[in-house]
Amino acid sequence: MPPPxxxxxxxxxxxxxxxxxxxxxxxxxxxGKDAHGRAAKVHTGPLAVSVVTPxxxxxxxVWEPQSVRAVAAAKALSWREEMPVECAYVEYSRHGVVRKLDVTTRRKAAYRRALRAAQSLDGPPPRLHDDAKCGACDYREECGVETRTLRSLL
Known part of the structure; x- marks a missing residue:
């Protein structure tokens, strides 16, 4: 983006x-109760939080992933301060754009869906079978790299 x-x-x-x-x-x-992390800025009077994204x-x-992060930060700030946080800011730092978003019921629902999806994960996804992963490799006969999962080693 040009400086002007x-x-x-x-x-x-x-x-x-x-x-x-x-x-x-x-x-x-x-x-917070369910999420924690770093927020770029915390504002008072009224309480708000800023999330910076490149x-x-x-x-x-704002894009949905940034909306979910902003709501998570607002919920964590609300938990810390024991007061409701009604808005958040998303700062697109490389473009000099700041967007205000209200912490609405719809955005809170998207945050809860993301939270449930993260909580449902039971470790990393399983590896591909060796055949599918190594079948096209020219060095499969002499490679010697183990492609088994940690679970299979235990």
Missing amino acids: EFRSNLGASLDRHPRVARPAESDAFLR GRPPEQG
Whole structure:
């Protein structure tokens, strides 16, 4: 992105969301009931959290993975402060774009779906069978690399 366009985007974003430039806390570790991790910024009055991502922003709103991360950070901040957090910010740092999102019921439901999916994982997925993985390799006869899973070794 050319510097003039970046400065223009950043100036417009900071005009719409001035509190993003002056957070109460930076690089905060948040531990919630179900999720924990680092939030780029924590804002007070009212409570809000910022999640910074290097990706390209969509035309409007935020991408679903960033929305889920922002809701997780908002829920963790809410747990820490024992107060509801109604909004979060997603900052697309490489493009100088800041998007505000409300922590709605629909976004909370997407967060709960992602949480259930993560909790249902029982370790890493199983490896492919040796035949499918090594069949096309020219060095399969002399390689000697074990492709068994840790589970099979125990």
